Amino acid sequence: MHNKFPHLFEPFKIDSVNLKNRITMAPLFTAYAHKDGSVSSLTLEHFEEIAKGGVGMIVVANAIVDESGSVSKHSLRVDDDRFLPGLSRLADTIKKEDVVAVLQINHGGHFAQGRKTISPSSVSLSDLNLGGLYKTALKSLDFQQQWAVLSEAIQQHPKQPKKMTEDDIKYIISAYAKAAVRAKKAGFDMVEIHGATGYLIVQFLSPRINNRKDKYGGDLENRMRFPLELVQAVKDAVGNDFPIGYRFLADEWMDDGFPLDEAKIFAQRLSALHVAYLSVTAGTYESFSRPVIVEKSHELGYMVYLAQQIKEVVEVPVITTGRITSPELAEEILREGKADLIGIARPLFADPQWPKKARKGNEKDILPCKDCGTCFQLVVSDRPALCAQWGKAKLIERKTMIKEVHNPRKKILIAMDGSENATMGAAYAADMLSNRKDVFITLIHIQTDEPDNDQQGINEMMDIARSLLIKAGIPKEAISVHISKKEVGIARDILREIAEGGYGTVVIGRRGISKAQQFLFGSVSNKILQNTGDYTVWVVE
Ligand SMILES: Cc1cc2nc3c(=O)[nH]c(=O)nc-3n(C[C@H](O)[C@H](O)[C@H](O)COP(=O)(O)O)c2cc1C
Ligand code: SF4
Structure with a gap:
């Protein structure tokens, strides 16, 4: 057992899948895929670097289950067999470093690009104060860039998404199931259903967005129906030997949104369905820009209290994420039993060697994430992620590769x-x-x-x-x-x-x-x- 961080470097088992330690990479969308949604050499390079840094599990962010749900021009796609060869290479790249490979699967609902978006209700985005996502992104941009982002946003988001019919619901559920089967075929160890950040699943759960009058809207039982049916369909499609994780929204952080007490009931239902884990997070694009939330999210371990409360009511492992920047903090969370696994997104993006440095006791050498928001601002304006902390050589190398993917010759x-x-x-x-x-x-x-x-x-x-x-x-x-x-x-x-x-x-x-x-x-x-x-x-x- 590791002396300094014994809990952090203790192996863990999610169903039948073995993790060499408790450090997982939380999904961090980078916009590194080719424009057609296929895996690029840049995607492979990025994940190889993270995998070599000693992490126990990597969740590859945001692979799209149906074209209607794509949230960026450079999202990975898993909605067709033609993406299988690239996805297989990606799973191999991660697994050959003895790291568990998980593919997060998603549909953006009304946050998808394109004019014909779908959502449980035909509520216009401006009514929902959509501005949040873009307002956050805009702050650091100059005037011209702000206009570019805004005009793109206006084009991308039609005023009102189409209200999903029951046939649409069946179709999207089967798209998730097919996507999960593809992920399994490609060699991933698990899939993670993206049930957070305000995307389609959250749009069903949220009482402020879902105003349906049928069995998919109204009381909590009805609002949970879509995600519960979806999880069951995915499980039926992939079989019992393939674990299904879930990115979990524990609180929408909006006054009239999906609250923690409802989230606890929903967590119990997911636990009863035997999801492999719950990766607890909070907030959506609309709440991220609220001053009180901006303030809160700068605090270290700002979502640990939510993971702890969810862990108390479920039987499945819980991952906690959010500004867990140091191995000391990660160790303390595990030691105190507040979560089973640590999820790290930006600190690993800033320094992929974070786990190795911690393991060797060289945690002082970790290049820290400054919580500057640059990576997030880049991806929400559909540009590829870079880190403000990287040295010149890495920035030049990454930018050169990005150019080949985003503006290929x-x-x-x-x-x-x-x-x-x-x-x-x-x-x-x-x-x-x-x-x-x-x-x-x-x-x-x-x-x-x-x-x-x-x-x-x-x-x-x-x-x-x-x-x-x-x-x-x-x-x-x-x-x-x-x-x-x-x-x-x-x-x-x-x-x-x-x-x-x-x-x-x-x-x-x-x-x-x-x-x-x-x-x-x-x-x-x-x-x-x-x-x-x-x-x-x-x-x-
Ligand atoms: C640039 C960026 C992209 C992200 N993309 C995703 C995503 O695709 N799916 C997801 O569930 N969470 C996503 N997140 C949220 C992270 O997984 C994580 O919950 C959040 O960044 C807080 O953790 P951290 O402080 O370790 O970064 C993203 C965060 C950032 C900064
Ligand atoms: S330092 Fe800034 S750009 Fe780098 S990961 Fe942290 S928030 Fe993102």
Whole structure:
């Protein structure tokens, strides 16, 4: 047992899942995913760094269960099987460091982006004093940035969300269940249902938002129905061997909101359903900006009293979060039995080595979170998270990676088959892209075993294409040549390259083949056109 912090470094078991210590990373949304919601290399890098710092469990924030619930252009998505390969890599990255991997799943309800939001009631956001989220974010921005954020907010949030029908409710519950099954398939150890911060589940629980007259609104029993049905559906879908955690709102911190006494009853119901843990938090986007709450949330361990009160009424482990900045404080909370596990979000973002430093007794070296709010202000205005405490080298490295994810260079593939049309394709691309510095171009040739395969001719053609592009002002280092042997078929090989390389534009010359040949075999360009996925094709004839 560790001498200085024996409770903090004591192993723990959540159902059948073993944690090497009691330190968990609470979800911290970073906006590091690709714009399509897939896992980016930046996401992997971020979580690898946290996992290597010695934490026992990581909750990956805010993966969206249905497109209608996306809260940011760069939220992770788990609403389709196409996200599975990236999510599997993410789960592996975390687990290979002997860290438990949890995926938090969410639907934003009326806080989602886009014009067609859904919520239990058609209450307009301005009626709810939405301003809070943005007011908090705006304080540190200059005048121009404030306008940008405000105008985006106005566009994103329609005045009134659509009131969910019972069919909508069934559909969203099944979306959560399917998302959890995907998380399990991807290799995560658990999912965490996001029942806090004011998102869809809270919109059902809150008496000030939910004004439904049917079985999903009114008294507490009815307001709890949606989350309880949802948890049960997720459990049924994933089976008993896959634990389901829950991010729990213990108090909405609004006068007419969801209060602690109701939260205690709800916690007992979740406990009876055998959720794996309750990660206790409080407040929503609307209450975060209330002066009294702003003041309160600067205090160390400001939500521990809530975790303690919830722990007293449930049978499942409780995680407490909120300004638990030092190992000494974390140790004290555990020693006094106020919670079972410690959740840390910002202090781990500031210094991923927090657990290792504490373990070695070097807690004085921990780079502290200053509670400055920069990371939060960035993500609520849909920008990627950075920490004001990071040194220059880390900031530069992170910003470079962020640029590739948020403003990726346009990747263009030019298929070079040795024909005159292919060279014309390259000339056309040079003309269209002249002086562009934000592109990355690959000239690709698939070699066949046919006797007329003129390798020298191909090399010369590649040189011509390259010099055409350079003459047009495209930087040399942005042009690469890729020659590979045919594996399946020319069109199929090119299609695979397009998908794996993430190309957005494909330039291809159509060979002068006869109509009869095209009818029988289909030309390469036809096959690529017919397969059009998430890319544009320029066919040059
Ligand atoms: C930038 C940022 C993003 C957050 N994103 C999420 C989230 O996606 N899901 C969630 O349940 N909580 C989220 N939180 C809340 C944290 O998990 C945590 O409860 C809060 O920051 C207090 O803990 P801390 O003082 O350790 O940061 C976020 C907090 C911050 C600052
Ligand atoms: S120091 Fe500021 S930016 Fe860094 S984690 Fe803490 S609050 Fe966020």
